[in-house]
Amino acid sequence: MDNLFWLSDEKILEKFEVELNRLKVESNAKATFLIDKNGQLIGSSKNTENYDKTSIGALVAGNVAATGGLANLLGEKEFSILFHEGENEHVHISLVAGKLILVVIFDETTSLGLIRLRVKKSLKVFEKLLRDLEKSSQENNRENIFSDITEDDIDNLFNIGGE
Amino acid sequence: MSFINYSTREINCKIVYYGPGLCGKTANLQYIYDKTDPNLKGKMISLATETDRTLFFDFMPLKLGEIKGFKVRFHLYTVPGQVFYDASRKLILKGADGVVFVADSQMDRMDANLDSFDNLRDNLKEHGYDLDTIPLVLQYNKRDLPDIVPVKELEEALNFRGVKSFEAIAIKGVGVFETLKQIAKEIIIKLKG
Numbered sequence: 001m002d003n004l005f006w007l008s009d010e011k012i013l014e015k016f017e018v019e020l021n022r023l024k025v026e027s028n029a030k031a032t033f034l035i036d037k038n039g040q041l042i043g044s045s046k047n048t049e050n051y052d053k054t055s056i057g058a059l060v061a062g063n064v065a066a067t068g069g070l071a072n073l074l075g076e077k078e079f080s081i082l083f084h085e086g087e088n089e090h091v092h093i094s095l096v097a098g099k100l101i102l103v104v105i106f107d108e109t110t111s112l113g114l115i116r117l118r119v120k121k122s123l124k125v126f127e128k129l130l131r132d133l134e135k136s137s138q139e140n141n142r143e144n145i146f147s148d149i150t151e152d153d154i155d156n157l158f159n160i161g162g163e
Numbered sequence: 164m165s166f167i168n169y170s171t172r173e174i175n176c177k178i179v180y181y182g183p184g185l186c187g188k189t190a191n192l193q194y195i196y197d198k199t200d201p202n203l204k205g206k207m208i209s210l211a212t213e214t215d216r217t218l219f220f221d222f223m224p225l226k227l228g229e230i231k232g233f234k235v236r237f238h239l240y241t242v243p244g245q246v247f248y249d250a251s252r253k254l255i256l257k258g259a260d261g262v263v264f265v266a267d268s269q270m271d272r273m274d275a276n277l278d279s280f281d282n283l284r285d286n287l288k289e290h291g292y293d294l295d296t297i298p299l300v301l302q303y304n305k306r307d308l309p310d311i312v313p314v315k316e317l318e319e320a321l322n323f324r325g326v327k328s329f330e331a332i333a334i335k336g337v338g339v340f341e342t343l344k345q346i347a348k349e350i351i352i353k354l355k356g
Contacts, residue, residue, distance in 0.1 A: 007166075007167065007168040007169055008244055009169075009172065010170045012171065013170050037257075038166065038177060038257070038258035039238070040166040040168075040175050042267065052205065052206055054205045054206075054238075055205060055206050055208055055222075055224075055226045058208060058222045058224075058238065059208065059222075061268075062210075062219060062222075062254070062255075064347065065255075065257065066219070066251070068254075069250055069253075069254055090251070100232060100343070107260075144232045144356075145167075145174075145230065145233055146351065146354045146355040146356070147355065148229070149230055149231070149351070149355060151348075152257060153230055154348050154351050156232075157227040157228040157229075157235055157249040157347065157351075158227065158228070158340075158344050159348070
């Protein structure tokens with residue numbers, strides 16, 4: 001089961017979201033997200049219902065992967081911060097311990113300087129939470145939800161239309 | 164790497180459609196996208212060139228049913244098939260739970276199929292995966308065209324593992340859902356251990 005990434009400790013996940021909200025408020029950003037390097041959403045700040053988080057996750061992860069590949073070509077370990085400047089909206093992307101990706105979306109009501117300052121502070125919190133999460137994942141006995149599924153269970157997954 | 168979130172009770176898996184340029188990877192995703200209930204799918208993202216060739220990847224999230232109270236979701240990706248974009252292909256394979264290899268059945272694309280298959284093996288290896296063990300399904304596409312290689316020959320050339328394979332005409336949807344269902348099954352069976 002080493003090929004699984006488990007998020008099993010809800011208390012730690014809540015702490016991630018508390019910090020995402022704190023970062024959003026303190027930096028006056030519009031939204032903050034935490035995703036893994038494959039683009040899966042770990043958590044988001046409040047009031048992000050209007051964002052297509054799945055697509056954001058996939059595109060940001062692709063973006064980080066592409067710049068990571070570029071970094072390797074240039075002999076760098078990684079580019080730990082990416083910044084995309086739009087006309088109205090901007091995106092600040094940073095790596096958390098090389099494992100997770102912190103995304104901050106903001107506009108002209110704040111500044112890149114403030115975002116960078118607050119992100120730097122939050123990264124330390126996220127790094128600690130990530131260590132806690134990894135520790136908790138190792139200690140907890142995980143329920144194997146796949147152990148007794150049948151062929152029928154799998155077939156039933158596909159009662160979704162299509163052919 | 165499958166992703167299980169206990170707080171939202173979700174399981175997410177990543178499927179990558181691989182194969183030579185113009186073999187029909189994007190056509191597979193497009194058909195699935197067009198035929199799936201809007202409530203069950205997210206947006207399809209295509210990072211393509213101006214001539215509609217895949218530049219980086221196509222992506223679509225697909226929600227399926229539930230297993231033991233966990234919502235099962237598949238993230239479908241395609242790679243750019245053109246030889247030139249190998250660095251991008253490598254990136255997209257990272258974290259894949261299963262691979263659909265789409266072969267172009269046309270005779271003059273046989274070499275391209277074999278090259279792409281070898282390239283898949285090399286790129287999987289770089290991520291520590293093994294083509295001999297990763298969940299894999301083969302799809303022999305474009306079966307409606309003239310001058311195609313018989314399935315038996317395709318099987319001999321590509322299906323050394325004896326995995327499930329499907330004949331397809333992806334633009335018309337033939338074989339598309341069968342392929343998807345099979346790779347999803349293979350992934351879940353692997354997770355079951």
